[in-house]
Amino acid sequence: MELDERKKRILKAVIKNYLDTGEPVGSRTISKYADFSLSPATIRNEMADLEEMGYLFSPHTSAGRVPTDAGYRLYVDEMLEEKSEELSRKSESLDRMQDIMDKRVDRIEEVLKDMAKMLAANTQYTSVVSMPQANRNRLKFAQITALDAGKLLCTIVLEGNIVKNHMINLNRELNQETLLKLNLLLNNTLNGLTLQEINFDMASQMASQAGEHAELATEILNSIVAAIGSEDGIEIFTSGATNIFRYPELSDSNRASELISTLEEKKLLTNLMSEDLGENTTGIKVYIGEETSVNSMKDCSVITATYEFEDGVYGKVGVIGPKRMDYEKVLSALKDVTGSLDKKFTKD
Amino acid sequence: MELDERKKRILKAVIKNYLDTGEPVGSRTISKYADFSLSPATIRNEMADLEEMGYLFSPHTSAGRVPTDAGYRLYVDEMLEEKSEELSRKSESLDRMQDIMDKRVDRIEEVLKDMAKMLAANTQYTSVVSMPQANRNRLKFAQITALDAGKLLCTIVLEGNIVKNHMINLNRELNQETLLKLNLLLNNTLNGLTLQEINFDMASQMASQAGEHAELATEILNSIVAAIGSEDGIEIFTSGATNIFRYPELSDSNRASELISTLEEKKLLTNLMSEDLGENTTGIKVYIGEETSVNSMKDCSVITATYEFEDGVYGKVGVIGPKRMDYEKVLSALKDVTGSLDKKFTKD
């Protein structure tokens, strides 16, 4: 059977209607729909075909039709219309971000959380944001300071002024001179490298240059790399979890509980939030139902977008909602937001 | 009417039963209760009295009785029995914390989050933990580093090895010598002071000592204080939010949504989590229903305990559950945990 133009139009009409109402839509409804001049009976035939083709299904004999995942897929891939941008709101949020960024380096976190909150509020769905992955970022500055006896504070600054702190416990004390020497060595050897490069090549090279402190230098280096490279997975923030209660198909006790649980745990989100990172940078991805590969989200759709924090360093923003979410609205919201993140983060 | 011993025993029996089952308890149930040798009829009379006195009420004519907030209050204030400690579980959890603490000193946040998770898992309720309030914490080490032209990175370490970073944008560049001088000055003047003390007294004193750099020093100092002193409220972590779905009286859509919302927002929790901080340090507090002063928690009870992070620096741990929570279990869990936190945090 062929998916001709009329079938497409009907499918689109059904889906749009279902997005709005959440109720199965019947042939009469579609028939009344503006520019169709077909009787319910004809529509019924077409809808039966669409069901046979796997794009629609009826929950039961005497109900209307509901899109299948395949139906949504087709809709998302071929039937979306660009929504016109809302300029006013956008610039306001940008200003606020600008402000925060300037003042508090160690607070990207706050900015992102804020972002998530805004996104959730705008879309009425749940939002997810991941911290930009630091381990491809270049090292700009490293410094070791003695705090207490045998306790070193290591401060590292990456391009884009991401600051990381790490405590190193040594089993011996260092004098001022050694410290100075180590600091020089650190900066000379490591500056401009990504953490991955450091991880692979540097250890031996640095050790050889360190002379008498070779062993110490290696120890410190390892400690740094271990601490910073191995963040236990990416950091993820969510916001608007309770928005799921707006959608009856998600809000029954069990589903809601599982869903909020995965949002709280965050572990299950890491796959979605790191897929294709850096590959196609402007990539917006839509996951429908099972495509999320997360069981508790099989009644949800997820849309993710990559933002570029700085050259080569990416993070992701996502929106989680019911499968009948307003794809167009969410897509445009994500475009706005990633656009804005790009602009802000790479500006200075 | 007087609350004689028998009435108390009956009230206690009713409450205990209700804590277990969540169902209104009837006179027959109590009559069968071990060491009462009274007929249901007698119990009924007593229960009617207890209702009149405001400790019990019936949801409807032919249901059993349920404790009122006043009933719970009485129970909590006068009828709790210390639970014999469960040593096995306790030591197990302690071991785990020990483990975490040793590995990552600079990650109080992680430890606390883990704590919250454990507490939620053990109690099957929702847990809340607040970061120790830093602004009473003493400064241990301060350092300014030039990053880019006119951009200074300020690193501050507080007692307990809390590290804070802050970026300062200057309109001029500093040479190495000035920087060194400033660093010395900073450490000499500020070490050992709390952020509050710095806020109030130091600005002028430091300025006078800075000589030619007086203006610069003031600028930097202000910038530091502004950035660190003005944390927007206390930081709060929650865990086990979805445990509320275990308790039917909390898990209907509306209630659950509101509740999880307040957990997500965290703002409404700040009052509960900062009340009496530092006053009576071992204070464990029980809030029942309306006593929480949070509307969405009017069907919940909250128990909070203060932990001492370091001399004079406190944080709070809390458990949020249905009013019919197992008060004894939660109290002992909190005692365990705050005991352990004390021990761990002040150890080195």
Add this chain to the structure above:
DNA sequence: AATTAGCACTCCAATGTGTTGAGTGCTAAC
């Protein structure tokens, strides 16, 4: 050949109608 009116059929959802049982309050007896 495609469209449509007509009709029988299906099934959910809403509503109403017992029925059951747990629990009460009251009274009178112990």
Add this chain to the structure above:
DNA sequence: GTTAGCACTCAACACATTGGAGTGCTAATT
């Protein structure tokens, strides 16, 4: 003071009834 006995109440559950929305099929229409 305690208790047995009894009439009464009321939520909860199980069924039956109804109404309506929507379908699929067939036969008539264009």
